[in-house]
Amino acid sequence: MFENLTERLSQTLRNISGRGRLTDDNIKDALRDVRMALLEADVALPVVRDFINQVRDKAVGQDVNKSLTPGQEFIKIVQNELTIAMGAVNSELNLATQPPAVMLMAGLQGAGKTTSVAKLAKFLKEKQKKKVLMVSADVYRPAAIKQLETLSKAINVDFFPSSNDQSPVDIANKALHHAKLNFYDVLIVDTAGRLHVDSDMMDEIKQLHQAIKPIETLFVVDAMTGQDAANTAKAFNEALPLTGVILTKVDGDARGGAALSIRHITGKPIKFLGMGEKTDALEPFYPDRIASRILGMGDMLSLIEELQSKVDHEKAEKMAAKLKKGDKFDLTDFLDQLKQMRSMGGMTAMLAKLPGAGQIPENVKSQMDDKVTVKMEAIIQSMTLKERANPDIIKGSRRRRIAMGSGTQVQDVNRLLKQFDDMQRMMKKMKGGGMMKMMRNMKGMMGGGGFGGLPRR
Template sequence: MAFEGLADRLQGTIKRITGKGKVSEQDVKEMTREVRLALLEADVNFKVVKQLINRIKERAVGQEVMESLTPGQQVIKVVKEELTELMGGEQSKIAASDRPPTVIMMAGLQGAGKTTTVGKLAAHLRKNHNRKPLLAAADIYRPAAIQQLETLGKQLDMPVFSIGTEANPVDIAKKAIEKAKEEHYDYVIIDTAGRLHVDEDLMDELAQIKTAVTPDEIFLVVDAMTGQDAVNVAESFNEQLDVTGVVLTKLDGDTRGGAALSIKAVTGKPIKFAGMGEKLDQLEAFHPERMASRILGMGDVLSLIEKAQTNVDEKQAKDLEEKMRTMSFTFDDFLEQMGQVKNMGPLDELMAMIPGSGKMKGLKNAQLDEKQLVHVEAIIQSMTKKERQDPGLMNASRKKRIAKGSGTSVSQVNRLLKQFDEMKKMMKQMTNMQKGKKGKGMNLPFM
């Protein structure tokens, strides 16, 4: 999970000061020392750490904290605000030209995930902004780069503009924009060539494309797993191209998070998007405040709601609510609900968005919960249609058959039946309490 190491260390540090009725300068000094060590261990640029700690110290021993009724809480507020500011302050939205198409030029080193990010960004624009993108294959050097983009285009059912490896990348970009104007595409996303390291030829070609097509956005794609190297790469590209934003890939695999915390401070350019998984729908708009909340264990309810609104079918949610209210909720409905939850992303990421979830027992073993859901799915799928509709039919021989068919034990089958019955009762109580309220509900099958 992104920032896991940093989050664990910071949450442990600030927990010691949160409940204090009175905070001394010594308390602040000890806390900031721990915060500094946590950030350095997370591979945050040391100059950035120094500046951040100085700002936290200055504010934490000032009037807003020392004269507060809850100084411990105020210190945490200061830390959160400074972390938010460090990552950019507020979300930097993607450009949209008054005269379409909006042109986005993607740059980065080989291996950073640039071509895949082109596909992810196109999927994001269509799904979240209702836009029609055209992908342009301008990487003529890397073997199979064009084929990779065309394969992504087929998976997404999106057009890819390509005229082969013999054409000049500048001409490819220009002709892609001409096609987009003719066929009324909203965006053109240009996949440019990368190299194993920053070199003069690469920069010259990118500069030529920039001059020829004057892009609305120049996104630099960097691999968060490379830590401070990602920041160095961002600096080099920014000096040459004056990029408009950064897309961090593999942020889900970087438990330290140093690159995300350093890039904005070092380059002055915002992080626009973050890759949170390998799937083509796992690209998120980067929200500094929400990320700071996640790091400090405060949850991220807004992102959780957005995921639900995007992935949970409204009609199904309403039908489900009615079934729960009337106690006609079945294992088929339960299976359908599990599918919607899985579409929202890994369970540990969803749980991290719930405020206070870090204190919940077993969260550190979130992978066990994922496996448990697989077992639950297998048990339900091993039931007959009648058994799913009416769990009351279950007897010893049926349970034994289901356990054998799902590769589980009879005790696991019994536990699921009991939990299902308890959940039905609980959800009926909850829906009765909410009668008369409008809006889309989200029912999560927590085991």
């Protein structure tokens, strides 16, 4: 997300950061570039206009912090205004009510509402240790109820059964009664979507809202629809007392216009970002971290949180102990590292959170593509346990067999073995192993002979 905007803004801010002082003229040039970058990112025009005015007002005539250059001060102002435009602070879910806390999910068809219900349920169960019940009141879309039931089994969260011949209000009331009797902390109600905003849908969801009185009414919207997402959210907000927004399919949106427009147009906070299809691909929305990411400064806090929550600490401890004893880092260990990286969204997602990621050359980025990681895993899995433990024995005929077994070329096997050799040397130097240290050294390793034909030093 925000790739295009990050590239444009980073270039603009690089141009101004070298200036000795800020003048009306160079602020005017920079603001024109920022304005064009925001419009190209499909940010709503009123949002762009207000944003530019706020930056101009704060930049002109402001005393520059002695520890900053005028250019740095301007970047700081832009970052601050981006944060304010998106809501200033993270807006958490409100669970301060007599259990169960009822959450109603609303949105258009195809926005990813049902998947978001499951993601939210998993988030509440795993991160906040809540007992959650899910129910589908979507009696119109074929297999909608079955879809949520299937997802409930995948995430091991309870599901309240419903059927197409029931009314949505009846379904929700029965689920709420069941949740109270069985001491659930949270009840999440999925609702029917439509291809567009219509009065029948709005009347039905108003009745549903009135019947179950949810503490959270969350609007689920597709980020890829740009400023249309903000306009649709506004229409829903006029019909329902929305408490927040879940922005989905963010991983497929290179522009970011929706994230920058929704708060301004609706007055409602974005509470979560849906970052992919997997049920754990849901991130709390932190405006300050996203602003930092937009300006190419990375998002180390989110990366550290992911490392802490998703890295297999037991395996990490075992590897640290193994390396401490002087045992070799082998290809099975390398495979484990690759799998852990994929569990955190892959190298591409991790790179987006690293400061200066936008400055990494395209030829290096192409070697960090997640498809490359999958290919590497396939190659290692085509090896015998003996070969993984002793890569030195993998010569001509073995390399041909491994390439054939993994559906790759011999050159791919050669590159992986070279990269593994680099990794093994790096692990020896670290004497502690683990994903955190591997990340710190990844950029140097990729630049020194990475997978897929990078120049070797």
